[in-house]
Each structure stands twice: as C-alpha cells, then as structure tokens.
Amino acid sequence: MPATPELKARAAAAVEAARAEIVDLSARIHANPEPAFEEQRAAAWVAEAIARHGYAVELPAGRLATAVRGRLAGGKGVKGPRIGILAEYDALPGLGHGCGHNTMAASGVGAAIALAALRDAFAGEVVFLGTPAEERGSGKQFMLDDGLFDGLDAALLFHPGDRDMVGSILLASEDVDVTFTGRAAHAAGEPWEGKNALDAVVLLLQAVGLWRQQLPQHARVHGIVVEGGTAANIIPDRATARFMIRSTDQAYFEAMRERFRALVAGAAMMADVAGEVVFSGGSTTMKDNPVLAGLWTANMEAAGRDDEGVDPEHIGSSDMGNVSLVLPTIHPTLAICDHGVPWHSIESRDAAATPRADETTLLAATLVAQTALDLLVDPSLVVDAWRAFRGEA
Ligand SMILES: [Zn+2]
Ligand SMILES: [Zn+2]
Numbered sequence: 271m272p273a274t275p276e277l278k279a280r281a282a283a284a285v286e287a288a289r290a291e292i293v294d295l296s297a298r299i300h301a302n303p304e305p306a307f308e309e310q311r312a313a314a315w316v317a318e319a320i321a322r323h324g325y326a327v328e329l330p331a332g333r334l335a336t337a338v339r340g341r342l343a344g345g346k347g348v349k350g351p352r353i354g355i356l357a358e359y360d361a362l363p364g365l366g367h368g369c370g371h372n373t374m375a376a377s378g379v380g381a382a383i384a385l386a387a388l389r390d391a392f393a394g395e396v397v398f399l400g401t402p403a404e405e406r407g408s409g410k411q412f413m414l415d416d417g418l419f420d421g422l423d424a425a426l427l428f429h430p431g432d433r434d435m436v437g438s439i440l441l442a443s444e445d446v447d448v449t450f451t452g453r454a455a456h457a458a459g460e461p462w463e464g465k466n467a468l469d470a471v472v473l474l475l476q477a478v479g480l481w482r483q484q485l486p487q488h489a490r491v492h493g494i495v496v497e498g499g500t501a502a503n504i505i506p507d508r509a510t511a512r513f514m515i516r517s518t519d520q521a522y523f524e525a526m527r528e529r530f531r532a533l534v535a536g537a538a539m540m541a542d543v544a545g546e547v548v549f550s551g552g553s554t555t556m557k558d559n560p561v562l563a564g565l566w567t568a569n570m571e572a573a574g575r576d577d578e579g580v581d582p583e584h585i586g587s588s589d590m591g592n593v594s595l596v597l598p599t600i601h602p603t604l605a606i607c608d609h610g611v612p613w614h615s616i617e618s619r620d621a622a623a624t625p626r627a628d629e630t631t632l633l634a635a636t637l638v639a640q641t642a643l644d645l646l647v648d649p650s651l652v653v654d655a656w657r658a659f660r661g662e663a
Pocket of ligand 1 (some may be wrong): 369371404429535
C-alpha cells in the first residue's frame with residue numbers, strides 16, 4: 271500500500287506543528303557557525319531536538335566527535351525499511367553559513383520530528399544521521415567506515431540553493447595540503463644562505479594557473495596560501511598551501527592527482543626546497559537513484575515546485591557522492607533565494623537566514639518526511655530503489 275495523500279498531509283501538518291522549533295534551530299545554527307569537525311554546538315542542538323521527540327540518540331556516533339545518530343522504530347515494529355535522514359551543519363571558515371547548512375540541519379530535524387509523530391503508520395526504522403565536515407574532510411566517509419550507514423535502505427537530505435533541482439552532478443574532489451620546507455636566513459644579512467619555501471608556493475600557484483588553461487570543462491583546481499612565512503626579514507623556511515582538485519570524471523580525477531604531485535615536485539626543485547603533498551577527505555562523483563528521485567519529484571510537484579534541472583555550469587562536490595556509491599541516495603536542491611546568487615558568498619550566507627529560507631526549510635522537512643513515508647509504508651519501493659542502484663531494470 272503506497273503512502274496516501276492523507277498520510278502525506280499529516281506529515282506536512284506535523285512539520286507545521288513543529289514550525290517554531292525548526293525555524294529556531296536554523297537561526298541558532300546560522301548565528302553560531304562552526305567549521306568542519308568543530309560543530310559541537312550544532313551537533314548538541316540537533317541531538318537534543320530529536321531526543322525530545324523520542325529518538326534514541328548517540329553523540330558522538332563513531333569516531334567523529336560531532337557526528338550524531340538517532341534511531342526511532344516504527345509503531346508497527348522495527349522490521350521493515352531503514353531510512354536514513356541526513357543533516358549537515360558545518361560552516362565555512364571566515365564566512366559562516368555560506369552553504370546554508372543551517373537550513374539542511376533544521377529540515378532534517380524537522381523531517382525526523384514529523385516521522386516520529388507518524389510512527390504508528392509504519393514498520394521499520396528511521397535513522398537520523400548528523401553528518402559533520404562536508405565542506406572539508408568528507409565526514410560521511412568516516413561514518414561509512416564506522417558502519418553508521420550499515421543496513422540503511424536509503425539516504426535522504428535536502429541542500430539549499432538558488433534553484434529547485436532534483437538531480438545533482440557532483441565532482442570527485444580531494445583536499446590537498448602542500449608543505450614546502452627550506453632553510454631560514456637573514457633576508458638582508460645573508461640571503462644566500464636561505465632556501466625560500468615561499469618561492470615554491472609562488473611557483474606552484476603559477477604552475478596551477480598555467481595548468482588550468484589545459485583543463486577540460488569538468489575539472490577544477492583552486493587553492494589558498496595558508497602559511498607564507500613569519501617576518502619580512504626572515505627567508506621563510508616553511509610555507510604551506512591548501513588546494514582542492516575536482517572533476518566529474520572519476521578516471522580523469524585520478525590522473526589530476528598525479529599531475530598535481532608533479533607540479534609540487536617541480537616547484538620544490540626550482541626553489542631548491544623539499545615539497546610534501548598530502549591528499550585527504552576524498553569525495554566521489556554522485557550516483558543518483560532514479561526511484562528515490564521519482565518519489566521526491568512527485569512530492570515536490572504536489573507542493574507546487576517544479577524541477578528546474580541541473581545547471582551544468584554550477585556544480586560542486588559533496589561527500590553524499592561517497593554515500594551514493596553504497597546505497598540508494600538523492601541530493602536534491604530547493605531554492606532559498608533567486609537565481610544567480612553566488613554560493614559560498616556573503617549573499618548566500620545572508621540568504622540562509624531569511625523568511626524565504628525558513629519556508630523552504632519547512633517545505634524540505636515535509637518533502638523528506640513524505641519521501642521517507644513512501645518507502646516506509648511501501649517496501650516494494652525499497653526493492654525497486656535497490657534494483658535501480660544495482661543497475662537492474
Ligand atoms: Zn553544502
Ligand atoms: Zn558548500
């Protein structure tokens with residue numbers, strides 16, 4: 271038996287009944303931005319909110335101090351589909367919630383609250399996962415490795431954006447930390463004794479800039495200088511930089527890593543310093559699940575929102591890609607602002623704390639809850655989703 275319109279209306283009403291709680295959580299997280307792996311307050315607030323609604327909560331869950339897991343059995347028994355509701359809450363260093371993860375955290379909590387209110391309607395289990403470190407570090411990969419996604423049949427979340435978009439193209443991505451080590455010397459007294467580590471960073475940035483000319487449309491490389499010396503009269507013996515490399519083509523991405531390594535080696539050789547490269551926090555391309563996407567689309571259209579389609583010029587990365595390679599996953603976007611607002615900007619940060627963002631957060635909570643209900647009350651859809659995941663007709 272599929273989820274009835276009446277049950278879905280009850281999900282919307284349950285979200286509406288929790289309006290104040292959801293909107294307040296979004297505002298609090300927005301006003302207290304915490305970067306990747308340091309989301310102590312957000313994790314505590316999220317955990318507290320779902321515990322209040324009957325979830326058995328673990329904080330921390332697994333090795334990450336700010337990861338949360340909350341579990342709630344259906345009123346008709348725990349045997350049945352196990353549906354994951356995901357929530358990110360990390361912010362961007364120096365900017366705040368320029369990716370709007372406060373709205374995602376609040377909508378995930380809102381969906382969890384609605385499902386708790388409707389638990390008598392289903393068998394199975396709702397598993398809420400608070401997932402740290404999306405902007406850097408790919409926290410979800412740690413949670414996958416810790417077994418926190420084991421046994422789940424679907425992973426659902428909503429990401430805010432400047433358009434309504436069901437699908438997503440994600441670039442494979444990796445964080446790259448580069449350290450050059452030279453020899454310090456008095457920059458005026460005996461510069462010939464020095465080996466300038468900052469020179470290597472400058473050369474690397476130039477090499478990356480030239481490399482970019484030959485990169486295909488689907489590839490990206492970008493970075494910042496983290497440490498460039500300590501005083502103008504000391505030749506820097508240490509300089510560090512942080513980059514990200516990305517591509518929608520997993521195979522090409524692997525080749526980019528090797529090329530980047532070569533650029534670092536070349537810069538080190540030219541500056542006569544040592545160079546070290548550390549890759550970490552890898553995220554993969556996305557495997558969208560058409561069955562889950564179809565359910566989301568139907569719920570979204572019933573709410574009067576249409577899929578505007580993926581804009582191939584505006585693509586990013588997410589550790590939801592990693593999840594999507596393990597179980598049926600979707601990563602839909604709903605607009606919290608007008609088209610053309612640049613993401614990871616002051617404008618997008620401010621857009622994430624407006625009445626319009628709040629309304630979208632509430633709608634997203636409803637759509638996530640309704641899509642979860644579709645799966646919970648009709649396990650044949652879970653079978654279909656896994657079939658699609660495996661590439662079977
Ligand atoms: Zn984001
Ligand atoms: Zn982001």
